Amino acid sequence: MSTFGQQAVYTPTSRLTDRAYLAWATVAIAYAIAFLQRVSPQSVSLSFMHDFNTDAAGVAMLASSYFWGYTLMQIPAGLLVDRYGVKRVVLGSMIASSLGSAAFALAPDLLDVFVARLIVACGDALVFTALLKLVAQSFTDERFGTMSGISQLSGYVGGMIATTPLAAAVSGFGWRACFLFIACVGLANLAFARLALKPDPASHSNKTLREVVTAAGQSLTHIANWGCALTFASHFAVVTTLSGVWGIPMVAHFFNISQTAAGTPLLAFMIGNMLGSIFLGHAADRAAAALDSALIRICALRMVLTAMLLPPLAHAFGLVYVTIVFTALGLVAGGTVPLVLKCVKKLYTASLIGVGASVNTTAAGIFAGASQTVISFAMLAASHVPGTDAVHNKAAIGDAGYTALIVVLLLMSLPGIAGPLLMRSKLIAR
Incomplete structure (x- = not known):
């Protein structure tokens, strides 16, 4: 019973x-x-x-x-x-x-x-x-x-x-x-x-789309919030372009291997991303008092790792070297997001964190979308300069083109240095 x-x-x-x-x-x-x-x-x-x-x-x-x-x-x-x-x-x-x-x-x-x-x-x-x-x-x-x-x-x-x-x-x-x-x-x-x-219960929210847009617009009158948006947009655009658009074609070109084999470094990147989000997320809690400095350091490290993928270095050190670099990039990328989210919570407070997330994600999408045209133009222009290895094939991207990709990604990383500086005073005040 x-x-x-x-x-x-x-x-x-x-x-x-x-x-x-x-x-x-x-x-x-x-x-x-x-x-x-x-x-x-x-x-x-x-x-x-x-x-x-x-x-x-x-x-x-x-x-x-x-x-x-x-x-x-x-x-x-x-x-x-x-x-x-x-x-x-x-x-x-x-x-x-x-x-x-x-x-x-x-x-x-x-x-x-x-x-x-x-x-x-x-x-x-x-x-x-x-x-x-x-x-x-x-x-x-x-x-x-x-x-x-x-x-x-x-x-x-x-x-x-x-x-x-x-x-x-x-x-x-x-x-x-x-x-x-x-x-x-x-x-x-x-x-x-x-x-x-x-089935969802009836919603009792009184918010309207106009109110959300108004709150988002007001948030952009604060320079610190612009700094947060710049920081995340730079991170998102650089990492997604490298790991989601040109990573496999670049590795396949470097070592003249199939796309399947070239996917290994990018698979390592995703695994690194998972580990970084778990283990470096803990470190983000300890960095709460110095978020600006932590973001500047992690952006600088991401730039160094990105530069390590330049074609001369990749050819000199081989596929294992490139896989290790992508793994390290994944760890850094995974650890960046918790730091940015802590900044969002500090700057927008819990009551407006949804607006903060929307503003940052929107800025990241705009930056990533607009940058693709610039990146493709730079890669094609560099690849088809007389004397380069892809000049006879309109669709081919050679070493010069991938060098241009890395250079543009490094330039796109600079807002990740400026952004934390713009947030510094407000983060310290809070």
């Missing part, structure tokens, strides 16, 4: 807990797919250029279309989740991402590619905000930190799949078949999520 009573008490709780984990898993899978979509251009770029008879400018368009769509949806993302609830937003996000992925796989020309990737990005932009809200709603305070950390790691798993595994699949089956498969996985996850996610 006692045992029966215990079952009566604990079984409903256990079922609710199991359902919470199942619901979380569906949204975590959606976030992994979103991260995969963001960094996938590096694994498909060579096949993409061949199929559409384009060059680095076409790859830049492929990458920038995602950044622009992602940026457009950042400001309203938090409002949509608060107003309409997790389930409706997540299901809409999954539909957009899956249909956009299928449209990308079937796109006959570059204009259709741009539109398809824009749709994918608009859907993917909502996922992480919804995932964090779901964690806050479904788990106790004692488990919130653990579950939010695991949620972030789910994205890195998607990033890992976008390296060597995706490159191998593209080599074996073609990029169109791969993205059709991704669309099918997304639709299957959509059906699962529809069953696993609980």
